[in-house]
Structure formats: structure tokens, C-alpha cells
Amino acid sequence: MRRQTLSTTLLLVVLVAPCALEAQRSSAEILEAARYEQEVRGDLSAAERLYRSVLDAFPADRPAHARALVELGSVYELSGNEQAEAAYRRVIADFPDQSEAVARARSRLAAIVPESPAASPSGIVVRQIWSTREGFDVGSISPDGREVAFVDWTGQTEGLRGYADLAIYDTRTGRARLVTDRPPQTEIDTYIESAVWSSDGRWLAYVVWDTTWLHQKLRIVRSNGSEDRVLIANDQLPNIRPMSWSPRGDFIVAVASGWDDVARIVVVSTKDGSVQTLKTLGTHMPWPLSISPDGRFVTYDYLQEEGSTSHDIFILAIDGSREERVLAGPADDDRPFFTPDGGWIVFRSDRSGRRGLWAIPVADGRAVGEPELVRPDLAPAIPLGLTNDGTLYTRIPVRLRDVQTARLDAGGTGSLTEVQPLSDAFVGTNSNPSWDPVGARVAYLSRRGPGGAGPGHLVIRSMADGAETAFPLPFPIRDGDSRPVWSADGKHILIEGGTIGETTADPRLLISYSVDVETGQSSREPFARDVVGFSNGIAFFATPRQSERLRDVGVRLIGHRALEVFSGGDEPLRPEEEVLWVRNGVSRMTWTAEPSREPITPLGHSHAWSLSPDGSTIAVALPDDPERQVSNVLWLLSIEDRVPREAVRVPGDEEITAIRWLPGSEDLLFTVTANDDNTSHLWRLSVGGGDAESLDIPLDPAALAELDFHPDGRRVVYTTTRSWNELWSMQGLPWQQ
């Protein structure tokens, strides 16, 4: 009898204790515990119970409630429970103020709910028009849909040459031709940036950087290349982008940033280039702006509020007399275009849970009905514009990134062997690999979604058995500035990203997080890290070993744009600190109210620099002539004595485009890219002396920039990238019926 009572008491304690403990814990603690059960231990029942306890115990805590519901949905998904859809829909319906949870719920809903056949409008025909490595990311479809205007960056299409000219591709003949006639990039490295067709299809407006790089010029040219002339060359409008040409051709609506870097919608007369500001916006430059067929209104998208990542849609009268917010949040509505009859605005929206094509009826500058779904699933296509017959043209950017593992022998003529993909999971979305300190695991980033543009995950892969653990990151990542760095004990990974809860990272904001490699828990770290390299758009942050060396020497090493972050970040620079600033050369900074810059190396345009793994030497590529902006000289700079020495000089028509040190800090690899044909070769340099040696290894600069060595100095991991653009047309749309 006594034993039975004791057993009952123990059972009660066992059953009640967790509940009592949970009652004492915060919602955040319970959520993290639940996530641990779900993702680390794989105990879905325990995770479900904990998420439900949050719903019961914290009814007024809306962020926790919404997050618990989303997580509960994911548990249901994993366990095959049909309640997942209901959980996600409840988040979207009941918690519109919880943007992160709503975004995740929408994303999951789009993934699990098959497209309803009834929702697909019949008769819509989608065709691929062009697949190319040329870029055409601005609105550039001719009104008749026959031609595409773009910037000739690659010269890879027959008829082009890669001088950053304005070019046209004929979709019927498949031929390309130049509109402008610019000198080679080696002579003038400015470039054309965007173009828009006139309503009659005879003219193009485009912008080109001034050779001072201080401002852009707006020019117009006939599509046959004649009558090319400057419309605006005003240095008080540093950036200007033409958006839409009026029906009569007498003015262009453009977005310009003014003397104060604030964006403005401006109206530019094509007769005399005079400019009128229609409306001052904020820091964001919208794209596109579409003029109504009667020329009286312009529609555009803008942030729901400054700092937001979602957009609303507006109609603004061209005479400035009024403006209507046609569509207001919480959905993200963007990319609006007037239909040819002016009766609709076509736009992209995630209001149904997935990013689809929508239209709203309009008249006299106002909405006259409710939004209607045109096509449920548009992603990853980006609307470019409508032609005169109402055909919608879209661009699909494709960028497939995969992590490769290989054996790299940098001795002799070199070899790269045993190349194979690191992982066969989520092919095309993986990048930024990094070995742990003992070479047992590789951490890499995975953007799991269409086109490799989905939410970021940190993946830890065991190299012994290939087992992988993927942690969804609660903050947005970028390809650059997000390279994982292992802590010295291999327990944490430092990674840079945007604000938790946002879907895209603010490029002006850099936040450092520490991620626990066992639990995936992220915590914000004080941002006091040195930037120790930059290559091909990737910024590298100090390893623990490099940081220790820099502290011993007594300098802070800052590069790229991180100076602004340090000037006001979590651990601002102190006036007494010596700073080496690496941006287009190395300078010594004095951090006072008015920072001064004392050059240590020559200054000039630079693609690449890197600190050796032991933190002793900076390698930086710089031009021999600052005016040419082709970095063809490799300098080595000792951190100890700050004395630079020239190590390598390549011919002036070649450029040093990426630098990577070998683990011992005694040798480095660099790529040399020929400017005429854009081919790259890998070279090795011993910092102890001797000439650089060419290696017979095919590796492009982007791959070298992300290459990471195993501690044995042989095995490597790196990222390969394949990217192209596709042009698609969509016909049979409701306004074409």
C-alpha cells in the first residue's frame, strides 16, 4: 500500500513537474526548448506539447502566440497532420501585425497547398522568349514586344563586344545589335545603367555615369543609334533612372536622388531637359513607375513605411494635384503597371499566401473595385512590363550555387582533383562553406527556395558520415558578409546578417550573430570584429586567431563599407585606437570627429585584399596607375611595421581579381583575369620570395574568393555558381480578352 502511494506520488511529480517548470519559464524559453525537441532531438510530440503550452499560457503575448502557431504548423507538417494548413492560415488571418510569423506561414502555405485548378485562369499562355547570360534587369521591352534593350556587359551574344553599351536584342530574329558606340572598358570604365523605350518605340532614354563618377547623365537616343544626346547632366541629381515615357513623348517620368540622397519622382521635359519634382519620397528608389495611357497618372510602389520591406501601391497625378494609396498592407504589393487600356493596374502580391499576379480596376486615378487574382503563382518571375497588346513580359533570374569539395595541390604546376558536390540536398542553393578548426565538419549556407533565393539556413555537415543538420536562421543573410566563421572551440559559428524578423538584409546594417552548432540558437554578438578581406563581393571577418594577432599588435583592421558600422556600432572605435582602413588601398586612420586618412600603400580601385591566416600580412591588389582603375599590382604589407612591398606586377590589360592565403600563411593564391576575354588563371606566390608561378588549375575568381582550406592544407571546399536570365511572355490575360 505504501509502495503504491509512493509510486503514485512519483508519477504525479513526473507528470506535473514539467508543467510547473513551464509555468515558471518565459515564452521565449519554452519556444526554444520546443525547437530543440523538434530539430535536435526529433521528438515531435514533445515539441507539439511545448508549443501548445505557449498557446495556453501566454494568450496575450502575440509574438509568442504567432510563432508557436507557425512552429506547430511545421510539427504538423513533419508528422503528416492535416492541421498544418489550418495553423498557417490562422497566423495569416489573426496575426497580421506579426510580420515574420506571417511571412513564414505564407511561405509554408505556398509549399504545402497545391495550386487549385479552379484558380488557374484558362487560356493563359506562357512562353520562354530568351535565355541568356546578358542582364536585362530594368524595364526594357519595346512597346511592340519585339525588342529588348539591355546593357552589353558580357559581349557573349553575337554582335556585341562587352563595352557596357546600350544594346537591343530582336526576339524574332534572335540577333543583337549595339545602339551606342562606347570605347572599351579599359579606356573608360563608366557604363550605361538603365533604359526605357518611348511609347512609339522609336527612342530610348538611358543613363550613363559621368567620368567623374559623381553623377549620372540622362540621355536619349533613337533606337537606330542616331541623335544620341544628353537630356540632363546635372550634378545636383547624382542618380537618375528613367522609368516611363509619356504617351506623346514630351516628358519622361524618372526617379532621381537629389543633393541630399533623398529620392524624388521627377518629370523631365524631352524638349529642353527641364526638371520638375513631382513628389519627394524617402531613402528608397522605387521601380517601376508606369504612366497611364492618357498620361495623367503614374503608378508606383513604395515602402509601407520607412524601414519596412513590404510595399503598397500608389497612383499619383502627374500634375501633382492628388495621390491615392490604391493598395495598403499588410500584403506586399509591388511592381505595378497600367494595362494598355488604362482600366487596370497589374501588380505582384503575396496576398494569397504565395507571390502571384493580381490586377485591380482603376478609373480617373482611383481604384474602382477589389483586387482580382490573375495567376496564383508568379515566383520567381519578375514583371518587366506590358506591351501595347497587353502581353506581360517577365524576367526569371536563375542563380544556382553549389558547394564543391576537392583536393587542391598548390605545388608545382598544381592540380585540383577529386572534385565533387559536398551535398546532394537542396541542389543549387548552397554556398559559403567553412571548415571547422579540426577539419571534421563543414558549415555552409543554404537558401532553400526557388532560384536559390529562399530563407537562409545554416547547415553543419559531418565529413565523417555525411550527416547534416540544418538550422533555419531567424535573420536574413546575404551572399557577401555572411561567411560563417567557426569559434576556436568549434561550438559556435559567427555570421553576419540583417535584423531578426526581416526578410531582406538592409545593406547599410550589419549585425553579428553567434549560432550554437548543437541547438541552432542564435544570439546577437557585440559587433567588434575586424574585417580581414574582400574579394568578389565577399567580405571576410576575422578568425579568432587573426583577431588575437591584431589585438597583440594593437590595431583594428577595417575594410569595405564596415567603417560606418564601426563608427556607430556596438563597440565604436575609440580615439586612441589605431585603425588600418583597407578600401582601395591601405590607410592609417585617426578616429576623431573628423577622421583623417594617411595612405600607407598607393591608393586606387581594388577588387581584392586578404589578411594572412596568422594575421601577420595583408595582401592587396592595386592599380599601378590610379587613373586606370585596373588593379594589376599585388602588394604585401606587414601588420607589424606597416611597410608595403610590391610582390607581383601583371600586365596592364590583366587584373588581380581574388586573393586567398594557404593555411600556413607562407603562400597565397590569386587569380589573374584578362580584360579582353574575361578568362582567369590561378597563380601561387611564396611571400618569402621568388616569382609568382602559374598553376594549371581552372578556378574562377568567385570560386577562389569563397575557397576554404582544410587544416591539412590539401582538401578544400568552395562555391561554384551558374547564373543566367530568362525572358518569358504571358498572353491570354484577362485584359487581352
Next chain:
Amino acid sequence: MAAVTSTPERYTVMLLVVLGSAAPAGVQGQIPDPAGVPLGLDLYMPGQPDVHTGPDAVALGRMLFFDPILSRDSSLACASCHRPERAFTDGRRTASGVAGARGSRNVPTLVNRGYGHSFFWDGRAETLQSQVLQPIEARAEMDLRIGALLQRLERHGRYAVGFRRLFQRAPDSEGLAQALASYVRSIRAADSSFDRFVDGEREALDAPGRRGLELFQGRARCVRCHLGPLFTDEAFHNTGIAWRGGGLADSGRAAISGRPEDLGAFKTPTLREIARTAPYMHDGSVESLEEVIEFYARGGESNPYLDAEIRALDLTEQDRLDLVAFLRSLSGRIVEGRN
């Protein structure tokens, strides 16, 4: 030289004429006509419902603005403190009310307020309509209850008729606010040397002015808060000007928002017509532009709530002269009384 243009007689006549509906939105498809909007300002003015903002509302508002009937002892009109010849300020350190009452804050200019997003030094009004009635009832200003004012207006034939024609009802607070706000919206200032320079007229700014603009955008950091066509971010910043003897003489924005970080913060004022609106700061404690620049050059006044953007500046004597030259270039043309 700056000028103020108005035609009150025309509006008095217009007020008594029943006008049609709002003018159509431009000639179809043609480049907009900026007539009435001085160079440098947006064609689009936000934030107002499209009713009762036509010329007749502006004319009624203008009559009210210049009429001392709006104060308790009929001694002060809005225009007594917001004097057109001083860019709608009064030149005094702090506001002066009926019977010698003194306010604690400087009279802010009314130019370009139609483009604004918040009103008063502490932003306590979110719309012009809610702003324009507050000085009428304020004890240190006009000290007249709105109810009493409406009775006065009803007894004055031109107002009784004007309100009925415009609003189809007797004078009431809503119509009063609408009319006054419509007039204030009509007060625009721009077309300055700076605006002509930005428009591409290279000689419009002399060398000191151009150097001053460069400093304004760059080393002097002014543009961090004074930006856009109005030269204000419409936000609130603690520069330390309210810090006196180890404490805050005025809690500023915090009194409205309740947020500690807003203690001693005041709205960034416009710099349009700045040369004509001395003395400066929310309490009028700084007499000249030279002293304003000196204040910011030394990093404002240190206090626990000092805005992060305020830092000591290394400005030479020439830099200071150039900045003043640039600020003087922001005086231009004021138009008022037009829709």
C-alpha cells in the same frame, strides 16, 4: 531679394462667388504646369482631403488669419506673430500673447507647412487642421475659446455668409480649422538661389555659397537632419539647446510621446528663409546664424539625451562664413493666398 506676393482683394471677391468643382487634373497627357509652385518644391502637396481646399477656402482662411477677432481682446491676429515680412515669424525670442503674456517657445515659420507631417516644436499636432485652432485657445497666445469665437464669426456678416457658401452651414470649429489650414497650406517659399543652382543655373550660387553647400552636405553634417525640399527630416532631435544648468528647461517631444529618449528633443525646423527668421532654436536663444553654426561646431550642448548625430565639427573661420553664405542662399520667393 525675397518678396511676398498676394492679392487679398481678388480673394474677397472670389469668396462671394460660388465656384464650380475642383479644377480638372491638367490637360491630358501634357507635361505638368508648375505655375504657383515656386521652383524647388514638389508639385504634389500631401495630406489633405480634396474637399474645401479651393481658392474660396484659401480666401476665407486668409481673412481669418489677418483678423484680430480671433484673440480674446481683439488685439492679436495670427499674422501678429506670423508676420509675412518676416517669413511668417515675429523676430522675438519667444511668442507674445494677449495682455503681454509670454510663451516659452519661439514662433516657428509657417512657410511650406502644407508639406509637413507634424506640427509645433514638439509635434503635438499631426495635421494642420488640428494645429491651427490650438493657438487661439492657448492662454499665452490668443486666449479665446473656440465657442466664443464662433459666436463672434456668426455676428460678422462676411464670415456668416462665407461659411455658409463654403460649408453650407454656420461657422463651426471644423470649418474654421479647414479654412485656416487651407490658407496656411498656400504659404510656399522656395525659388531661391540654391534652387536655381540645383536646377542647373551654375551662376546662381556664388563661390562661398557653393563651398557652403559642399560643407552642408559633407563635413558639417547638416544634411543628416536638414534634407529634402523643406530642409527638415520632420523628426525630433536633442541638440542640447534645452539643457540648462544640469537639467532640461523644456522636456520637448517627450511630453507628447512619453518616451525618455525624446527628452529635450525638438522638431528639426525648416531652413527655408532662415536668414529672415532670427532668433533661432525652439526657445529663440540664439541670435544669429553665426552663433547657430558655432553651437553645432562645438557639438551642441552635452547632455544625457544628446542625439547621436550631433558631434563636434572641425570648421575653420572660412568654413563658417561659407556655411552662412549658403544658408542665406535659401531665401527666395514666398507666395501665399493661392490655391
